[in-house]
Each structure stands twice: as C-alpha cells, then as structure tokens.
Amino acid sequence: xxxxxxxxxxxxxxxxxxxxxxxxxxxxxxxxxxxxxxxxxxxxxxxxxxxxxxxxxxxxxxxxxxxxxxxxxxxxxxxxxxxxxxxxxxxxxxxxxxxxxxxxxxxxxxxxxxxxxxxxxxxxxxxxxxxxxxxxxxxxxxxxxxxxxxxxxxxxxxxxxxxxxxxxxxxxxxxxxxxxxxxxxxxxxxxxxxxxxxxxxxxxxxxxxxxxxxxxxxxxxxxxxxxxxxxxxxxxxxxxxxxxxxxxxxxxxxxxxxxxxxxxxxxxxxxxxxxxxxxxxxxxxxxxxxxxxxxxxxxxxxxxxxx
Amino acid sequence: xxxxxxxxxxxxxxxxxxxxxxxxxxxxxxxxxxxxxxxxxxxxxxxxxxxxxxxxxxxxxxxxxxxxxxxxxxxxxxxxxxxxxxxxxxxxxxxxxxxxxxxxxxxxxxxxxxxxxxxxxxxxxxxxxxxxxxxxxxxxxxxxxxxxxxxxxxxxxxxxxxxxxxxxxxxxxxxxxxxxxxxxxxxxxxxxxxxxxxxxxxxxxxxxxxxxxxxxxxxxxxxxxxxxxxxxxxxxxxxxxxxxxxxxxxxxxxxxxxxxxxxxxxxxxxxxxxxxxxxxxxxxxxxxxxxxxxxxxxxxxxxxxxxxxxxxxxxx
Numbered sequence: 001x002x003x004x005x006x007x008x009x010x011x012x013x014x015x016x017x018x019x020x021x022x023x024x025x026x027x028x029x030x031x032x033x034x035x036x037x038x039x040x041x042x043x044x045x046x047x048x049x050x051x052x053x054x055x056x057x058x059x060x061x062x063x064x065x066x067x068x069x070x071x072x073x074x075x076x077x078x079x080x081x082x083x084x085x086x087x088x089x090x091x092x093x094x095x096x097x098x099x100x101x102x103x104x105x106x107x108x109x110x111x112x113x114x115x116x117x118x119x120x121x122x123x124x125x126x127x128x129x130x131x132x133x134x135x136x137x138x139x140x141x142x143x144x145x146x147x148x149x150x151x152x153x154x155x156x157x158x159x160x161x162x163x164x165x166x167x168x169x170x171x172x173x174x175x176x177x178x179x180x181x182x183x184x185x186x187x188x189x190x191x192x193x194x195x196x197x198x199x200x201x202x203x204x205x206x207x208x209x210x211x212x213x214x215x216x217x218x219x220x221x222x223x224x225x226x227x228x229x230x231x232x233x234x235x236x237x238x239x240x241x242x243x244x245x246x247x248x249x250x251x252x253x254x255x256x257x258x259x260x261x262x263x264x265x266x267x268x269x270x271x272x273x274x275x276x277x278x279x280x281x282x283x284x285x286x287x288x289x290x291x292x293x294x295x296x297x298x299x300x301x302x303x304x305x306x307x
Numbered sequence: 308x309x310x311x312x313x314x315x316x317x318x319x320x321x322x323x324x325x326x327x328x329x330x331x332x333x334x335x336x337x338x339x340x341x342x343x344x345x346x347x348x349x350x351x352x353x354x355x356x357x358x359x360x361x362x363x364x365x366x367x368x369x370x371x372x373x374x375x376x377x378x379x380x381x382x383x384x385x386x387x388x389x390x391x392x393x394x395x396x397x398x399x400x401x402x403x404x405x406x407x408x409x410x411x412x413x414x415x416x417x418x419x420x421x422x423x424x425x426x427x428x429x430x431x432x433x434x435x436x437x438x439x440x441x442x443x444x445x446x447x448x449x450x451x452x453x454x455x456x457x458x459x460x461x462x463x464x465x466x467x468x469x470x471x472x473x474x475x476x477x478x479x480x481x482x483x484x485x486x487x488x489x490x491x492x493x494x495x496x497x498x499x500x501x502x503x504x505x506x507x508x509x510x511x512x513x514x515x516x517x518x519x520x521x522x523x524x525x526x527x528x529x530x531x532x533x534x535x536x537x538x539x540x541x542x543x544x545x546x547x548x549x550x551x552x553x554x555x556x557x558x559x560x561x562x563x564x565x566x567x568x569x570x571x572x573x574x575x576x577x578x579x580x581x582x583x584x585x586x587x588x589x590x591x592x593x594x595x596x597x598x599x600x601x602x603x604x605x606x607x608x609x610x611x612x613x614x615x616x617x618x619x620x621x622x623x
Contacts, residue, residue: 060363225551
C-alpha cells in the first residue's frame with residue numbers, strides 16, 4: 001500500500017451529463033450534483049495502489065436503522081431523549097483497512113507451575129475440648145523454568161487505514177467474515193461512499209504488528225503446559241509480511257438527542273450488524289441507581305438480622 | 308486446477324483463489340486489469356437500459372433502479388470438488404456376502420450360537436466413499452508436561468521442535484460412513500490400484516463431497532495438526548504425558564480427492580436389522596454391529612457372582 005491519498009481531485013467530469021465533478025480529498029466515489037449519477041473514481045496506478053479486496057454491504061439502510069434504534073432503546077442510564085431520538089444522519093461507507101498476514105516465529109521463556117499435593121498432620125481440639133491429631137492435604141506448586149519456540153501463520157489481522165474511524169471502534173465491530181472477500185471492483189462501490197486510506201502503509205503495518213503481537217501473546221499463553229504459568233516473556237520475529245488494502249462496509253450513524261449537546265456517533269458493521277457507540281450517560285440516573293441499590297442491600301441485611 | 312504456488316508457504320494455488328488457503332497470503336491477480344492514464348470518474352451502467360446503477364446491499368450486487376436488472380460481479384469461486392482418483396473395487400458382491408458371513412462367525416461367545424446361519428442379508432450397497440489425501444511438510448513446535456525429570460510434582464515441563472513430512476494422510480469426507488469406520492478401512496487399501504474413472508463395480512454409487520473447497524482446506528489443516536500432535540508424542544521424554552500442545556507451520560500442502568470402494572450391508576437377525584461395512588479391496592476387513600446374546604451374559608454374570616459368593620462363604 002502506498003502513501004495515503006490526500007489531495008482533492010479537480011477537472012473530473014460526469015460521464016453522464018458532462019458536468020464538472022468535485023471529488024473531496026480522500027474519497028473514492030462521488031455523485032453528480034446535476035444528474036445524480038453515482039461515479040467511482042479510477043486513478044492511474046502511479047497515484048496510489050488500488051484496493052486489493054472488498055467486502056460488500058449486506059445490511060441495508062433500513063435494517064441498519066432498525067438495529068441502531070433497538071440498541072438505543074436497550075441502553076441504560078442514558079440522558080433523557082436519547083432512547084426516543086431519531087437518527088439524524090446515516091452514511092454507508094467503505095472503510096479502508098489494512099489486512100495483514102505474516103509467518104511468526106516466537107522464542108519464549110516462562111515459569112511453569114506444576115501442582116502437587118502435600119499431606120500434613122496437625123493438632124487441634126475437638127468438640128469435647130480434647131487435643132486431637134488430624135491430617136489434611138494441601139496443594140502446592142513447584143515452579144520450573146521452560147524455554148522454547150512457537151511458530152504459526154498469522155492471518156486476518158485487520159487494522160483501520162482511516163483517521164476518521166479509530167482502530168478501537170473497528171475492533172469493537174469486528175470480526176468481518178473474510179470468506180466473503182471479493183477482489184476489488186468499482187462495481188461494488190457504485191452509489192456508496194468510499195474512503196481512500198488516510199494512514200500510510202508504514203503506520204498501518206506498525207498497528208497491525210502490535211495487534212499481531214497481542215494475538216500471539218494469547219496463543220503462546222494457551223500453548224504453555226503445566227497447571228499455571230507466570231513470567232511469560234516472548235520475542236517475536238515476523239517473516240513474509242504482507243499487507244493488502246481492503247474496503248470494509250460500515251454504517252456511520254449520528255443521533256442528535258439534545259440541540260445543546262454534540263451528536264452521538266454509532267458505527268455498525270455493514271456485513272454482520274455488530275454495533276459500537278458511546279451512549280450519553282446520565283450521571284444523575286447512575287447516582288440514583290447506586291443509592292437505591294445500597295438502600296435495598298441495607299434493607300435486606302437489616303431484615304436478615306431481624307429474622 | 309493448480310496455477311502456481313504460494314510464495315510464502317509453497318502450497319498450490321487454484322485459479323479462483325483470492326488468498327492462499329494455508330497461510331492467507333493474497334494470490335497474485337492472474338489477469339491484470341487495464342489501468343487508466345489519469346483520474347476519471349467512471350459510471351457503472353446497466354447492461355439492460357443503460358441507466359447508472361449502484362450496488363444494492365439487499366441483493367449484494369449492483370442493481371438497476373429503473374429496470375431492476377442485477378449485474379454479476381466476480382465472486383470467489385468456492386466449488387464443491389469431486390473425486391479425481393478412484394481406487395478399484397476388487398471384491399465382488401458374492402465375496403462381500405461371504406466376508407460378512409465369515410465375520411459373523413468370529414464374533415465370539417457372547418453372540419447368538421446361530422448368528423452365522425440365521426443372519427440373512429437384507430441389502431447390499433456397493434459404494435465409493437470419499438476423502439482427501441494430503442502430503443505436507445511442516446515445522447512443528449511442541450510443549451508438554453511429562454514424568455521425565457519430575458521433582459516434587461509428578462510432572463515437569465518440556466518443549467521442542469521438529470520437522471515433519473506427512474504423506475498420504477487420508478481425511479474422511481464421507482457422510483454415509485462414520486469417520487471412525489473410514490479410518491479403520493484406510494490401512495487395508497492398496498493405493499496403487501487406482502484409476503481416474505470408477506472401475507471394478509459398474510452401478511456402484513459414487514458418494515459426493517459435500518464440503519466446499521475453502522472448508523475442505525480448513526479440515527485438512529486441522530488433520531495435519533492432529534498428525535503433528537500424535538508425532539510430537541514421540542519427542543516428549545518420559546512415559547506419561549499431559550497438556551501436549553503443538554503449533555504447526557505447514558508448507559507445500561497438497562491434497563487429492565479420492566474415492567474408496569466399500570460395501571454397506573444390512574442383515575437381519577430375528578426381527579432386527581444390523582449394519583456392516585465390508586472393505587472393497589480386502590475381504591478380511593469387515594466392520595459393523597452384531598446382536599448380543601443377553602441370556603449368555605446374564606448366565607455368566609450369575610455364575611461368577613455365585614462362584615464369588617461360594618468362595619467367600621467357604622473362606623468365612
């Protein structure tokens with residue numbers, strides 16, 4: 001993937017009516033303001049790499065709106081008006097993302113806990129006040145050091161290539177079913193917003209490596225023998241790294257529940273319907289709920305003591 | 308049909324592959340699309356009426372709002388592949404019946420005495436069941452607990468790495484036969500006796516693969532991990548092992564689609580039907596279920612309990 005596409009495009013004309021088109025910086029699609037024809041911008045190869053893959057939209061607009069409304073109604077302790085508010089803005093966007101894969105070799109060291117049982121005798125007093133000797137078992141852990149290797153292919157590591165949508169938001173609506181991956185064709189973008197990458201390949205590769213290292217951490221941790229382990233340290237070397245630009249379907253929705261407050265943004269996976277958003281919390285409602293909870297608990301304890 | 312190999316893991320790539328099924332490296336585009344010299348805003352037009360069309364999430368393809376025609380887009384071809392190598396039938400129907408009869412005679416004391424004589428074959432179905440056979444090279448890392456070098460605990464951790472070559476590993480894909488039945492039949496096949504067409508039993512059913520190629524490759528990869536785990540056991544020191552984990556880095560994973568000959572027989576004993584499978588190349592391999600003589604089991608149990616009671620009373 002080459003450098004992010006930043007410049008706006010001038011001098012494009014509508015293939016349908018000939019009107020001049022203005023394509024904003026970082027966008028791959030546009031719509032003619034005169035004849036409403038949807039157009040997809042094709043750039044020469046020297047201007048930047050074309051996306052390699054696309055995942056098409058599966059969730060239509062009405063379905064996305066219904067899911068968002070259902071999510072809003074299901075949220076708790078939110079400010080008045082949010083549950084009933086209407087979706088004020090809604091856009092289906094093809095989000096540029098970086099699909100990273102590599103082979104990983106890991107060298108690790110860890111302390112492995114192997115449990116064993118110890119039987120011990122102790123002296124205590126019984127119900128009659130007599131001193132008696134009894135036995136009991138206790139589980140102890142013997143710690144042994146272990147070093148070794150772990151290797152595997154890492155695939156399906158996806159990070160955002162857009163500055164408009166943070167990687168945390170993308171992670172929250174993942175996974176995408178990459179079996180539905182299609183080779184990039186402008187046909188899939190026609191009529192939809194499609195963003196060009198606003199992060200460079202190097203930035204995306206760094207983010208992807210960080211995500212890959214976290215994934216490796218989980219897998220190496222599960223690889224450890226023993227009853228438990230601690231002090232796991234590992235060093236990863238990646239080989240045959242590859243990043244491909246992929247366009248992922250995302251619904252971005254805005255809800256204005258109060259004219260004085262900024263709109264609440266929700267992001268919905270255009271393939272699976274998974275949704276992420278930060279509902280506006282009402283701290284008054286949260287406080288009332290906590291106080292009521294404490295009161296109820298105190299009442300239960302009081303009734304228990306009385307009984 | 309393979310059109311090249313993956314540059315990362317050397318596994319074969321099919322023409323329709325978007326990514327390598329083993330290591331997920333994007334496959335190179337076979338036909339390069341024509342580039343444009345300068346940026347242009349292209350409109351996708353309906354093949355039917357010429358109107359500008361847009362992608363529809365409902366039909367997951369570009370759809371014309373004027374004439375409702377839907378344009379096809381390139382989708383990953385993920386076919387259900389079919390058998391390409393057929394192992395020959397070398398056993399006839401009559402030999403299969405004889406094999407079943409002989410097998411019923413070997414089932415032991417706790418079966419009815421007249422099982423071999425009274426069992427009547429109710430149905431005989433010759434078929435080719437299907438499976439994948441793969442060859443692969445893989446680097447395997449393992450970690451496990453074993454009793455070797457143990458101290459206060461009965462277990463001590465160990466780890467290691469080895470290179471593995473797996474050839475002619477069969478992964479059953481049959482729906483008609485149980486996976487365990489297939490695994491028991493496999494060692495008795497002569498892989499050299501094969502052809503590209505069904506041979507040796509005209510009219511025998513050829514089972515179809517029911518799994519798409521992408522799913523098949525996942526099943527094969529899991530089977531390779533199973534092979535790696537069983538081989539790793541030989542590298543772990545000691546006699547007792549637990550928590551054996553493996554990580555596998557496969558390369559040059561190639562697979563074939565095979566059809567294996569077998570007979571599925573239904574036989575009746577009394578009022579009940581039983582099922583058996585006779586190998587299509589080796590009549591000595593017969594699997595299946597057989598009736599149990601519960602009278603004999605009760606008689607022997609009572610006799611053993613009586614004997615124990617008798618001995619106990621004599622000792623007391």
